[in-house]
Amino acid sequence: MTINMVADHARWPIANDPIFEISGRAKKAIAEHGKENVIDATLGALYDDNGNLICMKSVYTTLKELPNDKIAAYAPLAGTPDFLKAVETACFGDCKPDAHIRAVATPGGTGGVKHAICNYTNTEDAVLVADWYWSPYSTISEEIGRTVETFTLFNEEGNFNVASFKEHFEALMKKQKRVLTILNTPAHNPTGYSVSDDEWDQILDILKNAAKDKDNRVILLVDTAYIDFAGQGQERRKFFKKFSNLPENLFVMVAYSMSKGYTMYGMRSGAAIGISSNEDLAIEFQFSCMHSGRANWSNGTRGAMEVMSAIYADPHKLETYLKEVEENKQMLQERAKIFVDEAQKIGLKTLPYRDGFFITIEHPEPKKLMEELTKYNLYLVSLKKGIRFAICAVSAEKCRKSPALIKKAIDDLK
Numbered sequence: 001m002t003i004n005m006v007a008d009h010a011r012w013p014i015a016n017d018p019i020f021e022i023s024g025r026a027k028k029a030i031a032e033h034g035k036e037n038v039i040d041a042t043l044g045a046l047y048d049d050n051g052n053l054i055c056m057k058s059v060y061t062t063l064k065e066l067p068n069d070k071i072a073a074y075a076p077l078a079g080t081p082d083f084l085k086a087v088e089t090a091c092f093g094d095c096k097p098d099a100h101i102r103a104v105a106t107p108g109g110t111g112g113v114k115h116a117i118c119n120y121t122n123t124e125d126a127v128l129v130a131d132w133y134w135s136p137y138s139t140i141s142e143e144i145g146r147t148v149e150t151f152t153l154f155n156e157e158g159n160f161n162v163a164s165f166k167e168h169f170e171a172l173m174k175k176q177k178r179v180l181t182i183l184n185t186p187a188h189n190p191t192g193y194s195v196s197d198d199e200w201d202q203i204l205d206i207l208k209n210a211a212k213d214k215d216n217r218v219i220l221l222v223d224t225a226y227i228d229f230a231g232q233g234q235e236r237r238k239f240f241k242k243f244s245n246l247p248e249n250l251f252v253m254v255a256y257s258m259s260k261g262y263t264m265y266g267m268r269s270g271a272a273i274g275i276s277s278n279e280d281l282a283i284e285f286q287f288s289c290m291h292s293g294r295a296n297w298s299n300g301t302r303g304a305m306e307v308m309s310a311i312y313a314d315p316h317k318l319e320t321y322l323k324e325v326e327e328n329k330q331m332l333q334e335r336a337k338i339f340v341d342e343a344q345k346i347g348l349k350t351l352p353y354r355d356g357f358f359i360t361i362e363h364p365e366p367k368k369l370m371e372e373l374t375k376y377n378l379y380l381v382s383l384k385k386g387i388r389f390a391i392c393a394v395s396a397e398k399c400r401k402s403p404a405l406i407k408k409a410i411d412d413l414k
């Protein structure tokens with residue numbers, strides 16, 4: 001390129017998204033060799049054992065029953081009032097914190113992440129994330145002149161590395177006096193880790209300690225994109241209760257997504273939820289997110305909001321929907337168990353998995369390993385420090401076969 005027409009801040013590498021690129025190669029391989037001969041573990045979406053995208057019946061029946069005007073109309077900037085009520089129940093379940101809470105509709109969980117980074121950091125601030133992280137955290141940060149700094153997610157025992165978190169959080173707080181930390185839990189992408197309740201207590205102790213200095217601004221975003229597929233019953237929502245009665249300079253946000261839990265990836269809906277012991281700060285959150293919404297995408301997707309409102313307004317619909325989520329969750333948990341058991345049996349080490357769509361294997365040369373696996377028609381995603389296998393997209397039978405292929409490819413590369 002001889003000249004640039006885009007402004008300086010808008011110059012990014014001319015490169016396609018690596019996940020969609022490898023996914024495209026998997027699709028080509030399926031067309032060439034047949035879907036029974038290819039393992040496509042690239043995309044973070046739920047597929048059934050026959051390789052078809054799961055589209056929850058309870059969700060799409062509700063959508064198709066909506067009158068056209070409820071899909072076509074603009075939604076209010078904050079979201080429709082019924083949706084905002086429903087999304088709090090959907091997110092917190094029985095574990096709503098005792099606090100002032102405000103929600104704002106967003107296009108997917110990504111919108112909530114954008115709101116947090118945009119509205120709770122200053123230009124040139126670093127956002128604290130785990131060393132295994134969803135890459136849009138840095139894309140969004142860099143887009144608006146922020147950076148990400150990482151702490152080490154796992155300790156030697158394969159648990160949350162509280163010491164590393166503390167060290168990085170406190171150093172950054174000393175430097176910036178304002179720190180936004182993003183924790184993607186439960187069912188972390190890419191590892192499948194879920195922070196335990198005891199680890200949550202230790203994390204909150206660190207944050208509360210920093211909040212003793214009233215000049216500090218302590219901000220936590222919990223990215224719960226996969227929460228609807230985590231644990232049994234309400235167990236993976238219990239931590240929300242811990243956000244009750246926090247110091248006022250410790251502000252918590254949740255990025256809630258309808259993409260996975262409602263299989264509505266393309267309908268772009270979710271919410272940013274702000275939690276504070278101080279009502280003024282919850283209102284401040286709501287209005288700055290509405291301002292940002294207006295500046296970025298205007299309002300959210302009306303049809304998706306109406307689907308959630310209709311499901312939560314009708315006990316029968318809700319029961320049918322929850323049953324469907326449960327069935328899908330069990331399918332996912334079964335696949336995970338098969339993969340993890342098989343990996344253990346043959347001595348393939350995975351990162352600690354608890355819940356969710358992905359299992360990750362650490363490797364010093366992830367791109368090479370990913371390429372090696374394509375020779376066996378196994379397609380997955382290479383990350384900075386390992387490879388990510390999407391159990392959400394692969395049948396139980398293929399989940400059983402894959403660890404041995406991965407182990408063989410790793411051994412062949414030695």
Ligand SMILES: Cc1ncc(COP(=O)(O)O)c(C=O)c1O
Nearest residue numbers: 108109110134184189225257259
């Ligand atoms: C970690 C994480 N956070 C947030 C999201 C939000 O996705 P969406 O904007 O589609 O709701 C995703 C989706 O892949 C994700 O993996």
